[in-house]
Amino acid sequence: MTFDYAPAPESRAVVDIAPHYGLFIDGDFVESIDGTTFKTINPATEEVLTEVTEAGAADVERAVKAARTAYKQTWSKMPGRERAKYLYRIARIIQERSRELAVLETLDNGKPIRESRDVDIPLVAAHFFYHAGWADKIAYAGYGDKPYGVAGQISPWNFPLLMLAWKVAPALACGNTVVLKPAETTPLTALAFADICRQADLPPGVVNILTGAGQTGRLIVESPGIDKVAFTGSTEVGRQIQRAVAGTRKGLTLELGGKAANIVFDDAPIDEAIEGIVNGIFFNQGHVCCAGSRLLVQESVQDEVLDALKRRLATLRLGDPMDKNTDIGAINSPEQRARIDDLVKSGEGEGADRWSAPCALPDRGWWYPPTVFTGVTQAHRIAREEIFGPVLSVLTFRTPDEAVEKANNTPFGLSAGIWTDKGSRILWMASRLRAGVIWANTFNRFDPASPFGGYKESGFGREGGRQGLAAYVKQEVV
Amino acid sequence: MEGRLDVRKTYKLFIGGAFPRSESGRTFAVADAKGRFMANASLASRKDARDAVTAARGAQSRWWDATAYNRGQILYRIAEMLEGRRAQFEDEIERAEGVSARRAGAQVDASIDRWVWYAGWSDKIAQVLGSTNPVAGPYFNFSVPEPTGVVAAVAPQRPSLLGLVSVVAPIIVSGNSCVVIASAECPLPAITLAEVLATSDLPGGVVNILTGAPAEIGPWLASHADVNALDLTGIVDDGVATEMAVAAADTIKRVLPPSASAPDWSADPGLGRIMSFVETTTVWHPQGV
Numbered sequence: 001m002t003f004d005y006a007p008a009p010e011s012r013a014v015v016d017i018a019p020h021y022g023l024f025i026d027g028d029f030v031e032s033i034d035g036t037t038f039k040t041i042n043p044a045t046e047e048v049l050t051e052v053t054e055a056g057a058a059d060v061e062r063a064v065k066a067a068r069t070a071y072k073q074t075w076s077k078m079p080g081r082e083r084a085k086y087l088y089r090i091a092r093i094i095q096e097r098s099r100e101l102a103v104l105e106t107l108d109n110g111k112p113i114r115e116s117r118d119v120d121i122p123l124v125a126a127h128f129f130y131h132a133g134w135a136d137k138i139a140y141a142g143y144g145d146k147p148y149g150v151a152g153q154i155s156p157w158n159f160p161l162l163m164l165a166w167k168v169a170p171a172l173a174c175g176n177t178v179v180l181k182p183a184e185t186t187p188l189t190a191l192a193f194a195d196i197c198r199q200a201d202l203p204p205g206v207v208n209i210l211t212g213a214g215q216t217g218r219l220i221v222e223s224p225g226i227d228k229v230a231f232t233g234s235t236e237v238g239r240q241i242q243r244a245v246a247g248t249r250k251g252l253t254l255e256l257g258g259k260a261a262n263i264v265f266d267d268a269p270i271d272e273a274i275e276g277i278v279n280g281i282f283f284n285q286g287h288v289c290c291a292g293s294r295l296l297v298q299e300s301v302q303d304e305v306l307d308a309l310k311r312r313l314a315t316l317r318l319g320d321p322m323d324k325n326t327d328i329g330a331i332n333s334p335e336q337r338a339r340i341d342d343l344v345k346s347g348e349g350e351g352a353d354r355w356s357a358p359c360a361l362p363d364r365g366w367w368y369p370p371t372v373f374t375g376v377t378q379a380h381r382i383a384r385e386e387i388f389g390p391v392l393s394v395l396t397f398r399t400p401d402e403a404v405e406k407a408n409n410t411p412f413g414l415s416a417g418i419w420t421d422k423g424s425r426i427l428w429m430a431s432r433l434r435a436g437v438i439w440a441n442t443f444n445r446f447d448p449a450s451p452f453g454g455y456k457e458s459g460f461g462r463e464g465g466r467q468g469l470a471a472y473v474k475q476e477v478v
Numbered sequence: 479m480e481g482r483l484d485v486r487k488t489y490k491l492f493i494g495g496a497f498p499r500s501e502s503g504r505t506f507a508v509a510d511a512k513g514r515f516m517a518n519a520s521l522a523s524r525k526d527a528r529d530a531v532t533a534a535r536g537a538q539s540r541w542w543d544a545t546a547y548n549r550g551q552i553l554y555r556i557a558e559m560l561e562g563r564r565a566q567f568e569d570e571i572e573r574a575e576g577v578s579a580r581r582a583g584a585q586v587d588a589s590i591d592r593w594v595w596y597a598g599w600s601d602k603i604a605q606v607l608g609s610t611n612p613v614a615g616p617y618f619n620f621s622v623p624e625p626t627g628v629v630a631a632v633a634p635q636r637p638s639l640l641g642l643v644s645v646v647a648p649i650i651v652s653g654n655s656c657v658v659i660a661s662a663e664c665p666l667p668a669i670t671l672a673e674v675l676a677t678s679d680l681p682g683g684v685v686n687i688l689t690g691a692p693a694e695i696g697p698w699l700a701s702h703a704d705v706n707a708l709d710l711t712g713i714v715d716d717g718v719a720t721e722m723a724v725a726a727a728d729t730i731k732r733v734l735p736p737s738a739s740a741p742d743w744s745a746d747p748g749l750g751r752i753m754s755f756v757e758t759t760t761v762w763h764p765q766g767v
Contacts (some may be wrong), residue, residue: 095746125615142606142607142749235730238730239727239728239730241680242723242725242726242727242730243724245725246720246723246724246726246727246733247719247720247724249718249738251734253573256730411729424759426763430759430761431622431624431759432539433759434627435759436757436758436759436760437759437760437762438759438760438761438762439761439762440761440762440763440764441763441764442617442762442763442764445613445615445617445762446613447613447614447615447619449611449612449613449614449619450611450613450619450621450622450760450762451611451758451760452760453758455626455757456627456729456730457730458730459730459731460730460732460757462758465609465611465621465760466609466619467607467609467758470753475750475753476738476750477734477737477748477750477751477754478737478741478742478745478746478747478748478750478751
């Protein structure tokens with residue numbers, strides 16, 4: 001027996017998108033001095049949502065100057081308890097406008113409304129609320145209490161507003177001012193956030209939002225007026241940024257790619273593990289840097305796990321992200337779709353066995369069906385490179401030592417999952433896996449109190465928790 | 479002792495717990511502060527640097543597997559061994575750096591005390607830098623500091639012994655292994671320190687000491703894919719420091735840049751160096767019945 005679902009679309013009446021957006025500098029939306037414009041598109045319909053500005057060199061200079069002035073004259077002189085109250089205000093306004101932000105995020109990004117409504121936006125509010133409380137307690141965190149000054153921040157397109165929150169909230173709490181560039185394909189919630197800063201009466205210049213692409217980001221990173229750079233995105237761009245910052249006295253934190261192992265032992269609760277595997281790689285269409293993109297399954301339960309996984313994947317609903325029943329939304333851009341396609345073709349070419357869930361793809365927009373590769377070896381590109389899409393590579397192991405060895409056999413080290421009933425094994429594995437976040441019998445959990453960040457080429461520095469504050473406090477090493 | 483010829487020491491490298499000559503066969507003459515010949519030290523090559531990284535990688539997991547208590551005892555043991563060789567170090571520092579016997583002695587004292595200080599940190603780092611995190615859900619969530627891995631370091635030129643100890647001890651106390659390039663001007667105390675390390679139950683390969691030209695070997699270590707972090711403390715040339723930091727970006731190494739101002743090696747070191755070479759691992763586990 002099959003169930004049919006009636007359409008249950010969320011209303012988009014709650015958002016009001018202007019036909020054109022300028023840049024948010026010094027507390028106001030202003031027109032660009034030397035930039036151009038570009039369009040932002042709904043990836044589920046290919047509809048043009050609005051036109052936004054690509055900030056140029058003069059715009060960056062103006063924003064950095066505004067941030068510097070706000071740092072010197074206002075923000076660095078304000079007692080922490082007052083900074084705290086601004087952050088609390090922002091958290092409250094995000095809660096008040098949460099439905100609007102969720103709809104905006106889904107329209108611009110393509111992620112299911114269920115995820116933007118239940119995961120992204122509640123975490124955004126929580127992140128500001130958590131860091132608000134730190135603002136007058138920074139000295140207690142153990143990293144000193146001296147802010148850098150002006151932070152240049154570049155956030156990615158996969159969790160647009162959440163990644164903005166991860167960057168802006170700790171920076172402001174520690175007493176920095178910011179110039180932030182949201183990702184090229186998902187600028188809308190950052191622009192809405194600018195409006196939230198205005199509603200909160202945040203002093204002008206404390207937060208500046210510059211929309212744009214890679215060149216705008218480069219200008220921010222290289223601006224001599226920036227004291228600290230924070231970037232979330234691909235490892236390749238992270239490398240370029242680290243090179244650009246080398247030899248300067250700028251602080252740097254990087255949150256880059258991943259190729260996480262999700263390790264399933266034969267004593268794992270299989271049904272829960274299946275949900276964890278699905279959540280690990282198909283959450284947010286697999287556009288997650290900490291996605292569990294390599295499934296390491298113990299040989300003795302391989303067939304059982306794969307059969308259950310395929311059964312489960314066949315029930316996932318792919319389609320209109322605005323529909324409240326949708327599990328898999330749209331791929332964010334045609335470029336990303338092409339990248340996924342390229343890696344999937346390489347998997348087929350290199351001899352792995354491909355299986356894709358039987359689901360119809362909508363005619364318009366960019367989509368990719370949930371895909372599983374079996375017969376994958378460690379040398380295959382699909383086992384080594386970050387795909388950033390709904391594609392799972394399955395490898396097997398026999399012993400815990402082999403699982404650790406295979407899990408660590410990657411230049412990345414962002415996250416890992418362990419599924420087993422044995423507590424001692426979890427702790428044994430956790431101290432040997434070279435990964436910054438380890439989920440035991442769960443996956444893809446996030447919380448503002450929980451530090452997040454990677455080992456090796458997944459970057460350095462943490463976001464969230466007490467440890468995350470270190471990224472925004474200037475420390476002198478003796 | 480008149481009429482007896484003294485037996486001089488051959489100063490070699492320290493790699494994997496052994497004392498090899500440079501595979502390149504090269505040496506450089508080391509003079510004392512007055513320009514008189516003291517010894518021929520090994521001039522380490524790119525191959526030596528790579529061998530040292532291999533040794534460091536091999537030793538790291540075993541060193542991290544040791545309990546923090548055990549690591550602390552070994553660091554304390556290094557202090558004990560150093561104390562027993564005080565006169566030899568005083569003499570070497572006095573001659574090499576051209577300082578008074580009193581100042582040389584003070585440097586040895588400070589070096590011993592630094593080992594003791596860091597020894598005590600081994601089983602406290604996780605308590606001070608780690609945490610349990612009150613997440614909004616039915617999960618037990620904790621964060622622990624873990625070693626970054628293999629760290630390549632350049633020790634300052636002076637003070638030759640205290641500078642080296644101040645760089646190496648905070649790297650290894652948390653479970654990292656290291657490859658360190660000793661002072662090029664005064665390399666002999668570093669090799670004598672290697673003799674101390676070799677007799678302190680420190681597993682071979684945890685500390686590897688190279689003598690030679692930092693500007694020659696440093697960039698090879700900076701671009702080595704199996705090195706996880708760089709400590710540029712002893713690099714005095716801004717150009718070389720930047721070159722190494724740029725090379726480090728290829729594999730997203732953690733980089734501790736040279737100090738902005740001349741460091742005061744007698745000051746309380748704080749936690750900064752330890753924090754520069756640890757990662758935070760956060761573990762989530764469901765709570766429930």
